[in-house]
Amino acid sequence: MTDAEKQLVRREARGNVALILIDNPPVNATSQGVREGLAKAIAAAGADPAVAAIVITGEGRNFVAGADIREFGKPPLKPALTEVLNDIEASGKPVVAAVHGVALGGGFELALACHARVLDPQAHVGLPEVKLGLIPGAGGTQRLPRLIGIVKAIDIAGTGRQVNAKEALGLGVADAIADGDLKEFATDFARGLVGKPIRRASAAAPAPFDQEEAKAAIAAIDKKARGQISPRIAGETVLLAAKLPFSEGLARERATFLELLASGQSKAMRYAFVAEREAPRAPQIEGVAPRKVARVGIIGAGTMGAGIAVAFVDGGFPVSVVETSAEAAAAGAKRIAAPWDRHLASGRIGAAERAAKDKLVSIGSDLSAIADRDLIIEAVFEEMPIKQETFRRLGAVAKPGAILATNTSYLDVGQIGEASGRPGDVIGMHFFSPANIMRMLEVVQAPKSQLDAVATGVSIAKRIGKIAVVCGVCDGFIGNRILAHWRPLVDMMVEDGATPQAIDAALENFGFAMGPFAVADLAGLDIGWARRKRLAATRDPALRYASTIADRLCELGRFGQKTGAGWYVYPGGKRTVDPEVTALIEKVSAEKGRMQRDFPAETIVRMVRAAIVNEAAKVLQDGIARRPLDIDVVLIHGYGYPVWRGGPMFEADAIGLEHVLADIEETHAYAGDGYEPARLIVDLARDKRGFADLAPGEAERAA
Numbered sequence: 016m017t018d019a020e021k022q023l024v025r026r027e028a029r030g031n032v033a034l035i036l037i038d039n040p041p042v043n044a045t046s047q048g049v050r051e052g053l054a055k056a057i058a059a060a061g062a063d064p065a066v067a068a069i070v071i072t073g074e075g076r077n078f079v080a081g082a083d084i085r086e087f088g089k090p091p092l093k094p095a096l097t098e099v100l101n102d103i104e105a106s107g108k109p110v111v112a113a114v115h116g117v118a119l120g121g122g123f124e125l126a127l128a129c130h131a132r133v134l135d136p137q138a139h140v141g142l143p144e145v146k147l148g149l150i151p152g153a154g155g156t157q158r159l160p161r162l163i164g165i166v167k168a169i170d171i172a173g174t175g176r177q178v179n180a181k182e183a184l185g186l187g188v189a190d191a192i193a194d195g196d197l198k199e200f201a202t203d204f205a206r207g208l209v210g211k212p213i214r215r216a217s218a219a220a221p222a223p224f225d226q227e228e229a230k231a232a233i234a235a236i237d238k239k240a241r242g243q244i245s246p247r248i249a250g251e252t253v254l255l256a257a258k259l260p261f262s263e264g265l266a267r268e269r270a271t272f273l274e275l276l277a278s279g280q281s282k283a284m285r286y287a288f289v290a291e292r293e294a295p296r297a298p299q300i301e302g303v304a305p306r307k308v309a310r311v312g313i314i315g316a317g318t319m320g321a322g323i324a325v326a327f328v329d330g331g332f333p334v335s336v337v338e339t340s341a342e343a344a345a346a347g348a349k350r351i352a353a354p355w356d357r358h359l360a361s362g363r364i365g366a367a368e369r370a371a372k373d374k375l376v377s378i379g380s381d382l383s384a385i386a387d388r389d390l391i392i393e394a395v396f397e398e399m400p401i402k403q404e405t406f407r408r409l410g411a412v413a414k415p416g417a418i419l420a421t422n423t424s425y426l427d428v429g430q431i432g433e434a435s436g437r438p439g440d441v442i443g444m445h446f447f448s449p450a451n452i453m454r455m456l457e458v459v460q461a462p463k464s465q466l467d468a469v470a471t472g473v474s475i476a477k478r479i480g481k482i483a484v485v486c487g488v489c490d491g492f493i494g495n496r497i498l499a500h501w502r503p504l505v506d507m508m509v510e511d512g513a514t515p516q517a518i519d520a521a522l523e524n525f526g527f528a529m530g531p532f533a534v535a536d537l538a539g540l541d542i543g544w545a546r547r548k549r550l551a552a553t554r555d556p557a558l559r560y561a562s563t564i565a566d567r568l569c570e571l572g573r574f575g576q577k578t579g580a581g582w583y584v585y586p587g588g589k590r591t592v593d594p595e596v597t598a599l600i601e602k603v604s605a606e607k608g609r610m611q612r613d614f615p616a617e618t619i620v621r622m623v624r625a626a627i628v629n630e631a632a633k634v635l636q637d638g639i640a641r642r643p644l645d646i647d648v649v650l651i652h653g654y655g656y657p658v659w660r661g662g663p664m665f666e667a668d669a670i671g672l673e674h675v676l677a678d679i680e681e682t683h684a685y686a687g688d689g690y691e692p693a694r695l696i697v698d699l700a701r702d703k704r705g706f707a708d709l710a711p712g713e714a715e716r717a718a
């Protein structure tokens with residue numbers, strides 16, 4: 016072995032068992048050096064007469080997290096993982112995988128090629144390739160069904176979900192769960208296999224199964240994938256294991272894997288994977304140390320405040336919540352407890368864990384309770400005077416150096432910060448609802464926010480499992496500003512002849528989980544109504560007002576799902592078109608004298624995407640987002656933009672900005688003022704460049 020290989024794959028002797036250790040931080044991906052090192056180590060152990068059995072394991076936090084994503088798209092380097100795994104499986108000496116942390120993708124495939132698998136109790140295994148627009152490419156779709164059956168393998172390969180050790184044991188994919196030290200346990204286990212017949216997954220036949228059940232499982236996975244193709248293909252490739260000999264199935268799997276690797280969907284999903292991890296590394300906070308946060312305070316225990324409290328407690332932080340009165344505090348306590356009580360009832364958490372949650376929260380109505388807190392998040396009503404008053408009081412009570420964060424979705428964080436008397440400590444933390452579930456978090460940097468305060472917002476996000484994107488101050492920051500721009504466009508279309516259900520269907524077929532009218536019904540129409548009334552006096556009369564129908568629905572008390580009716584009605588919980596709404600739309604359109612026209616689904620989608628990309632470019636020009644990837648991450652994780660499209664900026668580049676510009680011009684011609692093409696897109700399209708070609712700071716110079 017060369018020095019480089021020794022570092023990546025090492026061999027240690029444990030009596031007559033060879034322990035092969037993969038050591039390739041951060042996650043032991045099967046990079047070229049690992050594949051080569053593994054091949055050599057297996058060959059050497061096979062040839063060594065002192066070795067009777069072999070254990071393969073990983074150093075660090077994981078077994079192996081899969082193929083090296085950074086090698087994808089580059090010319091393949093020998094040896095291929097498939098060949099290495101075939102060699103491992105062919106070994107005449109028993110080979111045991113000792114799995115801790117995660118064994119994912121190629122890592123799980125490595126474990127499947129071994130003759131037995133021993134799992135740490137906390138280990139997880141899975142085939143997440145579909146989440147990168149791929150299918151397993153090193154035997155996963157052919158070995159797994161031979162071990163656990165076709166239908167269960169379709170589920171695991173088609174969904175990409177992680178399977179815990181207990182389930183893995185039940186499925187028969189794990190042979191044992193380690194008791195005590197994993198390496199020792201696995202070494203003993205391997206020794207126990209010496210002299211016994213070797214069990215090779217590839218030699219087994221999948222158990223008999225119900226064809227119809229398998230087809231239904233694939234159809235269900237395909238439906239959930241909303242336009243993403245790899246989950247269905249993964250399921251279909253698993254099905255081949257029932258029809259083809261192992262080697263042919265393996266060849267078909269490999270060919271499909273390579274085809275998908277070159278597909279637009281996989282490129283988009285791999286980009287999104289990297290973008291999600293890149294987003295928190297905002298250039299302005301590079302090298303800036305965050306402040307220490309051990310204890311958290313939250314002002315307000317309404318829907319948002321309660322969700323934020325749950326998120327922090329779930330992240331292990333002691334949280335003190337302050338409400339306006341004892342009654343409000345009691346109601347807030349109930350809201351905070353609700354998700355944990357549900358998890359307890361469903362068995363997701365046990366009684367001890369449930370009790371531990373309660374120990375971390377205190378709630379009352381005395382503001383001094385948050386005086387010792389390192390981070391205080393305000394989640395009161397979305398009204399500037401109320402927020403300012405809260406910050407004035409926080410400025411007086413909070414300890415020096417505490418970070419004061421406002422959970423606002425639209426308001427000026429700078430103005431709120433001034434009220435505290437210490438604007439340097441103030442940032443925005445815009446959580447998305449439900450705050451304990453949604454992973455997106457916009458960390459808002461106001462002009463006077465100190466960089467270490469911003470860095471703290473970002474680092475704390477990671478600690479509670481959120482994805483932070485840093486943005487500047489404007490009405491709606493990144494996400495809501497873009498939403499507020501394109502949302503009126505579909506209202507205009509409804510006035511001009513499109514139905515809400517046609518628009519929802521078009522955008523759901525595009526890949527959004529829910530169309531905009533269904534979302535409005537879920538979120539509550541009253542929120543937008545209140546905002547429109549508040550802004551009525553300052554509205555630009557040159558802009559077309561297309562919310563009349565929404566206003567009328569609210570006047571009728573139709574606030575959406577919570578009142579049983581909004582854009583739709585919900586008999587038995589099912590979203591249903593209401594003839595009354597259809598009549599109302601026709602009436603308002605006639606009153607306004609709107610010419611009716613056809614909106615094919617393709618036009619709806621093209622115009623909406625054009626409006627999103629156009630406003631996103633303005634967000635870049637204005638310096639609200641520093642990088643196109645920030646926008647993609649916000650739209651994917653905050654607004655359900657289909658991840659297999661990579662987000663609007665990535666998709667716009669893939670389409671070509673000159674084509675997107677033509678769509679923007681068409682949208683502008685239709686929707687009028689406010690929809691003018693962004694200078695940045697005009698410039699980039701002229702130069703045949705894309706968003707990905709932007710140099711740091713270039714977008715702002717285009718403004």
Ligand code: 3H9
Pocket residue numbers: 041042044080081082083084085096097117119120121122124143144147149150151152153155292293
């Ligand atoms: C595959 O296996 C194909 C095969 O079937 C066929 C082959 C022929 N490669 O997420 P984190 C980096 S497809 C390279 O922040 P966590 C990641 O970029 C693969 N790098 O940590 C980050 O680096 P940086 C199937 C990888 O603890 C650092 O590791 N496997 C890879 O929250 C830490 O990552 C998957 O899809 C990789 N495969 O979560 C698994 N994975 O700091 C994808 C991670 O420089 N990975 N990195 O940005 C994961 O799900 C999570 O990363 C994991 C750790 C659960 C492992």
